[in-house]
Amino acid sequence: MILLTRKAEFSSSHYYWSDQLSPEENVRLFGKCANRNGHGHNYTLEVTVEGEVDPVSGFVVDLKELKEVIHREVVDVYDHRHLNLEVPEFKHVIPTTENLAIAIWKRLENQIEGAKLHRIRIYEKPDLFSDYYGEA
Amino acid sequence: MILLTRKAEFSSSHYYWSDQLSPEENVRLFGKCANRNGHGHNYTLEVTVEGEVDPVSGFVVDLKELKEVIHREVVDVYDHRHLNLEVPEFKHVIPTTENLAIAIWKRLENQIEGAKLHRIRIYEKPDLFSDYYGEA
Amino acid sequence: MILLTRKAEFSSSHYYWSDQLSPEENVRLFGKCANRNGHGHNYTLEVTVEGEVDPVSGFVVDLKELKEVIHREVVDVYDHRHLNLEVPEFKHVIPTTENLAIAIWKRLENQIEGAKLHRIRIYEKPDLFSDYYGEA
Amino acid sequence: MILLTRKAEFSSSHYYWSDQLSPEENVRLFGKCANRNGHGHNYTLEVTVEGEVDPVSGFVVDLKELKEVIHREVVDVYDHRHLNLEVPEFKHVIPTTENLAIAIWKRLENQIEGAKLHRIRIYEKPDLFSDYYGEA
Amino acid sequence: MILLTRKAEFSSSHYYWSDQLSPEENVRLFGKCANRNGHGHNYTLEVTVEGEVDPVSGFVVDLKELKEVIHREVVDVYDHRHLNLEVPEFKHVIPTTENLAIAIWKRLENQIEGAKLHRIRIYEKPDLFSDYYGEA
Amino acid sequence: MILLTRKAEFSSSHYYWSDQLSPEENVRLFGKCANRNGHGHNYTLEVTVEGEVDPVSGFVVDLKELKEVIHREVVDVYDHRHLNLEVPEFKHVIPTTENLAIAIWKRLENQIEGAKLHRIRIYEKPDLFSDYYGEA
Numbered sequence: 062m063i064l065l066t067r068k069a070e071f072s073s074s075h076y077y078w079s080d081q082l083s084p085e086e087n088v089r090l091f092g093k094c095a096n097r098n099g100h101g102h103n104y105t106l107e108v109t110v111e112g113e114v115d116p117v118s119g120f121v122v123d124l125k126e127l128k129e130v131i132h133r134e135v136v137d138v139y140d141h142r143h144l145n146l147e148v149p150e151f152k153h154v155i156p157t158t159e160n161l162a163i164a165i166w167k168r169l170e171n172q173i174e175g176a177k178l179h180r181i182r183i184y185e186k187p188d189l190f191s192d193y194y195g196e197a
Numbered sequence: 198m199i200l201l202t203r204k205a206e207f208s209s210s211h212y213y214w215s216d217q218l219s220p221e222e223n224v225r226l227f228g229k230c231a232n233r234n235g236h237g238h239n240y241t242l243e244v245t246v247e248g249e250v251d252p253v254s255g256f257v258v259d260l261k262e263l264k265e266v267i268h269r270e271v272v273d274v275y276d277h278r279h280l281n282l283e284v285p286e287f288k289h290v291i292p293t294t295e296n297l298a299i300a301i302w303k304r305l306e307n308q309i310e311g312a313k314l315h316r317i318r319i320y321e322k323p324d325l326f327s328d329y330y331g332e333a
Numbered sequence: 334m335i336l337l338t339r340k341a342e343f344s345s346s347h348y349y350w351s352d353q354l355s356p357e358e359n360v361r362l363f364g365k366c367a368n369r370n371g372h373g374h375n376y377t378l379e380v381t382v383e384g385e386v387d388p389v390s391g392f393v394v395d396l397k398e399l400k401e402v403i404h405r406e407v408v409d410v411y412d413h414r415h416l417n418l419e420v421p422e423f424k425h426v427i428p429t430t431e432n433l434a435i436a437i438w439k440r441l442e443n444q445i446e447g448a449k450l451h452r453i454r455i456y457e458k459p460d461l462f463s464d465y466y467g468e469a
Numbered sequence: 470m471i472l473l474t475r476k477a478e479f480s481s482s483h484y485y486w487s488d489q490l491s492p493e494e495n496v497r498l499f500g501k502c503a504n505r506n507g508h509g510h511n512y513t514l515e516v517t518v519e520g521e522v523d524p525v526s527g528f529v530v531d532l533k534e535l536k537e538v539i540h541r542e543v544v545d546v547y548d549h550r551h552l553n554l555e556v557p558e559f560k561h562v563i564p565t566t567e568n569l570a571i572a573i574w575k576r577l578e579n580q581i582e583g584a585k586l587h588r589i590r591i592y593e594k595p596d597l598f599s600d601y602y603g604e605a
Numbered sequence: 606m607i608l609l610t611r612k613a614e615f616s617s618s619h620y621y622w623s624d625q626l627s628p629e630e631n632v633r634l635f636g637k638c639a640n641r642n643g644h645g646h647n648y649t650l651e652v653t654v655e656g657e658v659d660p661v662s663g664f665v666v667d668l669k670e671l672k673e674v675i676h677r678e679v680v681d682v683y684d685h686r687h688l689n690l691e692v693p694e695f696k697h698v699i700p701t702t703e704n705l706a707i708a709i710w711k712r713l714e715n716q717i718e719g720a721k722l723h724r725i726r727i728y729e730k731p732d733l734f735s736d737y738y739g740e741a
Numbered sequence: 742m743i744l745l746t747r748k749a750e751f752s753s754s755h756y757y758w759s760d761q762l763s764p765e766e767n768v769r770l771f772g773k774c775a776n777r778n779g780h781g782h783n784y785t786l787e788v789t790v791e792g793e794v795d796p797v798s799g800f801v802v803d804l805k806e807l808k809e810v811i812h813r814e815v816v817d818v819y820d821h822r823h824l825n826l827e828v829p830e831f832k833h834v835i836p837t838t839e840n841l842a843i844a845i846w847k848r849l850e851n852q853i854e855g856a857k858l859h860r861i862r863i864y865e866k867p868d869l870f871s872d873y874y875g876e877a
Contacts, residue, residue, distance in 0.1 A: 063567050068596035072322065074210040074237040074279075081389050090390060092397065098279035101210040101237005103322050109600075114571070117489050118498060119563035124597070125500065143210075143234035155391035159335050163386070186208065186239050188340035189396070192381075199839050204868035217661050226662060228669065245872075250843070253761050254770060255835035260869070261772065291663035295607050299658070324612035325668070328653075344866065346754040346781040346823075353525050362526060364533065370823035373754040373781005375866050415754075415778035427527035431471050435522070458752065458783050460476035461532070464517075480730065482618040482645040482687075506687035509618040509645005511730050551618075551642035594616065594647050625797050634798060636805065699799035703743050707794070732748035733804070736789075 064179055065121045066109040069131045071140035074099040075156040078145075099143055104161070105184040106135065108169060112176030122176040134168045158185045162193035170195065200315055201257045202245040205267050207276035210235040211292040214281075235279055240297070241320040242271065244305060248312035258312040270304045294321045298329035306331065336451055337393045338381040341403045343412035346371040347428040350417075371415055376433070377456040378407065380441060384448030394448040406440045430457045434465035442467065472587055473529045474517040477539050479548035482507040483564040486553075507551055512569070513592040514543065516577060520584035530584040542576045566593045570601035578603065608723055609665045610653040613675045615684035618643040619700040622689075643687055648705070649728040650679065652713060656720035666720040678712045702729045706737035714739065744859055745801045746789040749811045751820035754779040755836040758825075779823055784841070785864040786815065788849060792856035802856040814848045838865045842873035850875065 076099045077091035087095045094100070108131055112121040142148060144156040150164045166181045184190040212235045213227035223231045230236070244267055248257040278284060280292040286300045302317045320326040348371045349363035359367045366372070380403055384393040414420060416428040422436045438453045456462040484507045485499035495503045502508070516539055520529040550556060552564040558572045574589045592598040620643045621635035631639045638644070652675055656665040686692060688700040694708045710725045728734040756779045757771035767775045774780070788811055792801040822828060824836040830844045846861045864870040 063570060064600040065567060066598050066600070070322075072236050072238050074235045077391070079389050079391075090395070093277035096277055096279075098282050099210040099235050099237065100208050100277040100279070101235070102208050103239045114565075114567045117487050119485070119487075119565035119568045121567055121599075123498070141229035141232055141236040143232075143236070146234050157386075157391035159337060159386045159393055160391045162335060186206075190338050191393075192336040192338070199842060200872040201839060202870050202872070213663070215661050215663075226667070250837075250839045253759050255757070255759075255837035255840045257839055257871075259770070293658075293663035295609060295658045295665055296663045298607060326610050327665075328608040328610070342866075344780050344782050346779040349527070351525050351527075362531075365821035368821055368823075370826050371754040371779050371781065372752050372821040372823070373779065374752050375783045413773035413776055413780040415776075415780065418778050429522075429527035431473060431522045431529055432527045434471060458750075462474050463529075464472040464474070478730075480644050480646050482643040501685035504685055504687075506690050507618040507643050507645065508616050508685040508687065509643065510616050511647045549637035549640055549644040551640075551644070554642050594614075621799070623797050623799075634803070701794075701799035703745060703794045703801055704799045706743060734746050735801075736744040736746070 062111055063114055063121055064109050064111050065127075065176075066107050066180075067124070067127055067131065069106045069108070069128075069136050070103060071106070071136050072101060072103050073139050073142050073144050074101040075144040075151070076100065077155050077157065079155060080153075099145070102185050104139070106131070106165065107180075107182040107184075108165075108178070109180040109182070110173050110176040111179040122173060126174060130169065130172045134172055135165055138168075158183055158189060158191040159193075161185075162191040166193050166195055198247055199250055199257055200245050200247050201263075201312075202243050203260070203263055203267065205242045205244070205264075205272050206239060207242070207272050208237060208239050209275050209278050209280050210237040211280040211287070212236065213291050213293065215291060216289075235281070238321050240275070241326075242267070242301065243316075243318040243320075244301075244314070245316040245318070246309050246312040247315040258309060262310060266305065266308045270308055271301055274304075294319055294325060294327040295329075297321075298327040302329050302331055334383055335386055335393055336381050336383050337399075337448075338379050338452075339396070339399055339403065341378045341380070341400075341408050342375060343378070343408050344373060344375050345411050345414050345416050346373040347416040347423070348372065349427050349429065351427060352425075371417070374457050376411070378403070378437065379452070379454040379456075380437075380450070381452040381454070382445050382448040383451040394445060398446060402441065402444045406444055407437055410440075430455055430461060430463040431465075433457075434463040438465050438467055470519055471522055471529055472517050472519050473535075473584075474515050474588075475532070475535055475539065477514045477516070477536075477544050478511060479514070479544050480509060480511050481547050481550050481552050482509040483552040483559070484508065485563050485565065487563060488561075507553070510593050512547070514539070514573065515588075515590040515592075516573075516586070517588040517590070518581050518584040519587040530581060534582060538577065538580045542580055543573055546576075566591055566597060566599040567601075569593075570599040574601050574603055606655055607658055607665055608653050608655050609671075609720075610651050610724075611668070611671055611675065613650045613652070613672075613680050614647060615650070615680050616645060616647050617683050617686050617688050618645040619688040619695070620644065621699050621701065623699060624697075643689070646729050648683070650675070650709065651724075651726040651728075652709075652722070653724040653726070654717050654720040655723040666717060670718060674713065674716045678716055679709055682712075702727055702733060702735040703737075705729075706735040710737050710739055742791055743794055743801055744789050744791050745807075745856075746787050746860075747804070747807055747811065749786045749788070749808075749816050750783060751786070751816050752781065752783050753819050753822050753824050754781040755824040755831070756780065757835050757837065759835060760833075779825070782865050784819070786811070786845065787860075787862040787864075788845075788858070789860040789862070790853050790856040791859040802853060806854060810849065810852045814852055815845055818848075838863055838869060838871040839873075841865075842871040846873050846875055 077094040213230040298317045349366040485502040589601045621638040688695045706725045725737045757774040824831045
């Protein structure tokens with residue numbers, strides 16, 4: 062069993078705001094992230110799959126297919142978009158790095174042919190990232 | 198004479214849209230950057246100053262002061278903001294990397310004590326950046 | 334359950350020297366690291382916490398609080414310091430990357446509100462790092 | 470117990486080609502990687518060992534010895550070589566990142582004095598890497 | 606006047622060998638780079654153009670067009686190729702980083718619409734690169 | 742004419758302290774850098790040489806010789822040393838990044854066979870560096 066990880070990038074806007082909190086609580090909790098005009102990031106995504114190495118191809122998973130799946134399911138949907146306003150899973154869920162990791166897991170979980178999704182890592186900035194391994 | 202460069206970072210939203218172009222022309226020219234909901238980046242700024250090394254301090258410029266100026270004049274104004282909607286110089290100027298470099302030059306040009314501003318470099322993403330050296 | 338990682342940096346001096354070894358043994362074992370004048374590094378610290386995502390905030394842990402704890406407990410104590418001479422836990426313990434990981438774990442273990450410390454990773458240089466997950 | 474990771478680099482040529490596939494199948498599966506003239510990469514290797522910290526030295530493993538082993542067993546054999554043509558384990562095994570991770574594990578598994586090999590990570594490019602933890 | 610730089614990457618094989626030198630001289634001068642089986646690198650290319658900022662678009666040069674030109678003229682020709690064996694300009698010229706910078710300059714010099722090529726920077730590895738500014 | 746740049750790294754201790762200033766003035770000017778126990782950095786050095794490409798070798802300068810000169814003149818003298826206490830040029834000159842750039846220029850200026858030293862760039866940290874081009 063071996064793990065293979067492929068990175069991808071997307072650039073999006075978001076803000077942090079909960080309708081369950083008062084405006085004052087939003088500002089206290091989220092600070093400048095609560096600005097409703099939005100701010101943005103260059104996100105870096107790492108998708109890790111696990112599986113057996115195919116003895117003929119030497120691959121766990123076909124690299125071209127993996128890249129296509131990541132782009133079709135995630136990058137094409139998130140890139141150059143406002144996550145809160147344009148991506149359905151963030152209509153009522155705040156697009157924190159934690160929630161991005163979970164949402165991307167759900168988008169990719171059943172899409173990898175012949176291997177198992179092992180981990181989603183998402184960097185919001187080079188000094189902040191989340192890891193999600195699915196439900197135990 | 199020596200050059201000293203200090204980096205800083207900010208995360209902002211923007212979009213590319215010109216009122217001098219039709220909606221169709223905006224989309225043709227700017228592609229997915231024309232999305233009016235905005236998208237965003239982690240910008241990396243390099244501010245380079247030139248001057249003589251002070252024989253006592255060994256500094257071209259006081260590092261703490263340089264850092265404060267960059268934050269007061271640029272980072273505090275741009276970070277976690279929507280550049281088109283909240284930063285006055287981009288009300289009628291598209292915040293491309295080229296125009297960001299020029300705008301940051303103007304903000305810093307007369308603010309560096311005891312040294313001369315030499316270059317503004319701004320990365321929109323790790324693979325795209327602009328350099329501005331002021332008017333010749 | 335999800336993991337969140339935040340990086341921080343500090344610049345410190347240290348040397349490798351054991352009073353349980355003769356000077357010759359120290360030099361043989363530690364080479365140029367045994368220089369008692371000290372040498373130094375830009376350390377990069379990764380603090381990983383694990384927990385449940387709060388359904389309102391979307392956070393495992395409040396990012397501002399996490400940053401404050403890391404600075405108060407580690408960066409403010411280690412940064413611009415000589416680890417052997419000024420940091421109590423290295424009076425009789427050599428500040429190798431391994432021992433730094435363990436010491437930082439102990440400093441942070443009981444300080445993270447609402448989440449569990451999962452891993453300390455510390456880079457001495459970009460090509461050398463240690464990971465510590467606490468006592469099993 | 471603690472983990473220590475050391476990086477190393479090597480620059481090699483390779484191609485992807487299986488004699489069990491027809492030329493057309495090789496091209497369909499491997500695309501431009503099937504070019505028999507070869508192409509190449511700057512590989513980055515991370516070797517992680519696990520063990521107890523020696524109370525005198527503060528080391529899991531002697532860093533100079535670890536570096537020597539990595540160079541003797543891997544870098545000296547792979548660097549500036551054509552992996553398919555000059556490295557015996559890739560005579561009949563395609564040097565994908567997955568197979569490189571397994572091959573390097575086998576080369577290092579019994580060579581680390583006083584610690585256990587924990588993980589081999591190999592980057593073919595900054596956006597593609599494999600991890601191998603040995604046979605479970 | 607402003608400078609805009611865009612990066613691109615390609616992975617190629619090469620070797621260093623001059624027919625004007627004896628085999629012994631080739632080995633003495635080029636060391637392990639003289640291995641005729643070839644070795645390879647992940648090259649990073651920086652293409653810098655200079656020009657005026659268009660007052661409507663905010664661009665020095667259309668980014669999509671610049672990217673297309675770099676791919677058509679350089680990446681599609683060099684990537685996953687053996688530079689000595691498959692790229693015409695290196696049939697009798699050794700593909701050192703210096704010669705790569707000059708060759709890429711010639712490929713791009715007259716291809717940039719509306720701006721002037723300013724500099725070619727090419728990294729063979731993260732710690733080695735060449736810059737070429739054209740004939741003075 | 743072409744430029745070739747090679748990087749090297751060294752890890753050193755230093756402090757900022759001027760005997761021409763009172764202790765209070767040193768602390769006010771240099772802050773935590775004035776700590777006489779010292780602190781340290783992983784320095785990254787870029788040495789850029791300029792010259793003509795040799796038509797036989799394809800080199801501006803022999804890479805092995807350039808690497809040897811950088812190590813003999815700079816890395817072997819600075820690495821794992823306390824710059825103020827052990828490196829002669831910093832006995833009475835504060836080892837700021839500016840002064841390091843000038844000192845390294847002087848060490849290398851007349852040591853490059855067949856090419857001209859063009860620029861010394863020295864990073865104290867990834868976000869702070871100095872450039873020196875010699876006396877005009």
